[in-house]
Amino acid sequence: MSADPVLVLQLQRMGDIILSYPLLLWLSRQWPERRAFVVAEPTFYNELLGVSPAATYLPWTATGQLAARRWSLVANLSHRPEGAALCAALETGRRLGATLSGGALRVQGDWQLYRASLSHNNRHNRFHWAELNALDCVDPALMAATSFDTPRRLGPEKAVGLFLGASEPDKRPDAPFWAALARECERRGLKPVLLGGPADQPLCAEVKALHGGRLADFCGRFGLREFAAMGQTLGLMITPDTGPMHLAAWTGLATLNLSMGPVNPWETGPYNPGHHVLRADMACLDCWRCRFGRPHCKDRFDPAQVAYLARRIVEGARLKNPPGMRLYETARSTRGLYHLRGVPPAAPRASDVLGELWRASFGAFFGLWDDQPPREAWQALAREHPRLAKPFARGLDALSLSLARSRAPGRAREQWRWREAMPMLRPLAGYVHMRLDNEDHSPQALAACMEMADRLRDAAARV
Numbered sequence: 165m166s167a168d169p170v171l172v173l174q175l176q177r178m179g180d181i182i183l184s185y186p187l188l189l190w191l192s193r194q195w196p197e198r199r200a201f202v203v204a205e206p207t208f209y210n211e212l213l214g215v216s217p218a219a220t221y222l223p224w225t226a227t228g229q230l231a232a233r234r235w236s237l238v239a240n241l242s243h244r245p246e247g248a249a250l251c252a253a254l255e256t257g258r259r260l261g262a263t264l265s266g267g268a269l270r271v272q273g274d275w276q277l278y279r280a281s282l283s284h285n286n287r288h289n290r291f292h293w294a295e296l297n298a299l300d301c302v303d304p305a306l307m308a309a310t311s312f313d314t315p316r317r318l319g320p321e322k323a324v325g326l327f328l329g330a331s332e333p334d335k336r337p338d339a340p341f342w343a344a345l346a347r348e349c350e351r352r353g354l355k356p357v358l359l360g361g362p363a364d365q366p367l368c369a370e371v372k373a374l375h376g377g378r379l380a381d382f383c384g385r386f387g388l389r390e391f392a393a394m395g396q397t398l399g400l401m402i403t404p405d406t407g408p409m410h411l412a413a414w415t416g417l418a419t420l421n422l423s424m425g426p427v428n429p430w431e432t433g434p435y436n437p438g439h440h441v442l443r444a445d446m447a448c449l450d451c452w453r454c455r456f457g458r459p460h461c462k463d464r465f466d467p468a469q470v471a472y473l474a475r476r477i478v479e480g481a482r483l484k485n486p487p488g489m490r491l492y493e494t495a496r497s498t499r500g501l502y503h504l505r506g507v508p509p510a511a512p513r514a515s516d517v518l519g520e521l522w523r524a525s526f527g528a529f530f531g532l533w534d535d536q537p538p539r540e541a542w543q544a545l546a547r548e549h550p551r552l553a554k555p556f557a558r559g560l561d562a563l564s565l566s567l568a569r570s571r572a573p574g575r576a577r578e579q580w581r582w583r584e585a586m587p588m589l590r591p592l593a594g595y596v597h598m599r600l601d602n603e604d605h606s607p608q609a610l611a612a613c614m615e616m617a618d619r620l621r622d623a624a625a626r627v
Contacts, residue, residue, distance in 0.1 A: 168236035169199040173251055173261070175224055175242035177331075178208045178388065179407030179432070182414050184241060186294045186435065188217040190302040190310065198236055203250070211388035215415055230254060241297055260300050271602055273300035274530045278595055285594040286428050287450045287587065288515070290523035292502035294435045304532055308500020314438030315418035317480060318399050323355045324474055325395070325417075327403035328371065328383065329364035334425035334459050336404040339367055341467055343374035345402070348471035350377075354478065357398065358383055359391070359408070399478040402470065405432055413439055420474060425459045426451050430504060430519070434494050440477060441492040441504060442470065449515070464488050483507050499533070514549045521545055522591045525623075529616050538623040546624075552588065557624050559586045563593060564617045570600075570610060592616065 170191055174184045181204055191200055200219040202209070209221040222229065224246060231254060240251035240261030248264035260273040262280070271277045279296045282289050291299075298307060326345060330336035337345075346356040358368050360383035368383035386394060391408060395401065395417040402420045403409040405427045413419050413434035421441045423429045428450040429441045443449060444464035448456075469486040476483050485491045485507065492504035501523075512520075521544075524537035546553040563585055585593035596613040603609035 166199075167195070167197045168234050168257070169201055170195065170237040171230070171235045171239070171254070171256070172200065172202045172219075173224070173238065173240040173242050173247045174202060174204045175244045175247045177407055178212070179410045180241070180293075181208050181212060182407065182410040183294045183432070183435065184297055185215075185217055185414060186307075186310075186312075187239070187241075187297045187302065188219050190298055190306055192218060193310070194302055194306055195236075201230075203230070203247075208388070212411070214389060215392060215411070224250065227253075237301060239297075239301060258301075271598075275299040277598055277602060278526060278530070281591075281595040281598040282431075284453065285582070285590050286431060288519045288522045288591050289428060289450075290430050290519040291526075292433070292435060293431050295502060299530070299532075304500070308496075312436045313416055314436065315413075316416045317418075318397075322353055322478060323357055323398050324349055324478065325357045325359045325398045325401035325403075325412075327401055327406065327408050327412075328358060328360040328367050330404040330406045330425075332425065334462075335406070335427055337422060337424070337462065337465060339370040339374055341465065342367075342371045344467035345470055346371070346375050346379055347377075348467045349474060352471055352475045354471070354475060355380070359401070360384065361408075400474055402474055405429065409434060418477060420470070420477060422465060422470065424462045424465060426453050429492070430502070433492075433502075433504065435502065437493075437495050439494045440473070440483075440507070441494065442473065442486075443490045443492070445488050445490050447515075485510070499527075512544075512548065514552055517541070517545050517548055518552070518588050525616075525620055526591070526595075528619065535619060535623060538620060542620075542623045553624075555586065556588055557621075559589045560592075560617065560621055560624065563589055563596075564614065564621060567596070567610065567614045567617060570605075571607075592620070 172184060174181050188200055202219045202221050203224045204221055206223050235254055235256040237258050238251050238254050238256040240247050243262060245264060248262040248269060251259055251261060252263035252265035261276045263270050263272060271280050275296050326342060328342055349356045357380040358371060360368055362384040365384045368381055372379055372381060388411065392411055392415045395412050395415060398417055400418045400420060401412045402422065404422050409419055409421060413436050419434050419439045421429060421434055423441050423443045433441050444461035446461050483491060491507045493507050495503045495505040497503040521541040524541040527533050528535050528538050582590060582593040582597035599609050599613055
């Protein structure tokens, strides 16, 4: 008798499907005897079957076929209500992600709940979406031991793709930037090729008009299958954070990610190692939504700087940080997790140290390692940014006191407001808010949250 298969519900967009590929790969290695099924949108998965790890894809409307099986695991990576309802309805030994039953929405799994707590609260998150898809159900040692291909190098090939579009205008350069970048690439001997989907064709027309010369234009001309094949002829793709960026990185095309607007490349940067991410050197990075009238970080991107970097990447030459910017290479940490390595390496900024503190802390909370990494991360904060360490410790004491007061009957729902915590403490405050809501403010949930705060306070006290 064959083992019960595993089911992944991924009803989001193309980029989300591609960021599920590492999970499918890890599941096939962890449980080779179990077939993997994926419920997704046919519009996306039919075009991607040639690059996906082994899995059987089904539309979410195939409820009869899904209900006829028992599943060893159902992992819902979608935030759509039909995905949550389907996850709750199927017969399975284990559920992960959002479930919807009897009008009650719950999130199953420590890491899935942590991921849910990042909504409007992801400033200090350092776990990549591909990892958060897997940490509840895949052995971390297997994840760390998996090697992913680095980008291929095509030698003298100078064709460079410029992928123009993104899911939101705030997350991509405007037409004048792209036109200037095309000219700067040409000036450096590169051959710019305009890329995009059908929705990007008006933007592409504007770019060509502003450029004034002749540009290779493939916007809207390819499906995803043809786009992946065409990428094999390019030396590099310059792109905002978008689904085709993930397809390019997964299929071995080197990418230079122009990370701008309300995005966090620690979460959704190119997952494979060896790609590059360029960001503005500003204090308000990693936002969920821009708090200004417009994202000022976009103004920092200079077409000449980007073209210079593109030429150096294509040539395999040594890179340096452009003025006013931060350049990173995608890599792996000493624990085998996603990492953005500064190019060249530089002293960590306060946001970097805080991000590592929270990564170390949540990893300890959920059993990836013991409490030594949080202690070491706290030591780094106290040593390198003592002016932050002291208010952090005071804020942590206040958060613990607020939790203790929540023990009073009838006060938990009234007292707890995660946005009232200071910004550098909101990763824990947001998770506590989500955990208490998810478990109806039960005494057990409150005790678990207090233990997390106490463990972090203990790490700080040992310094």
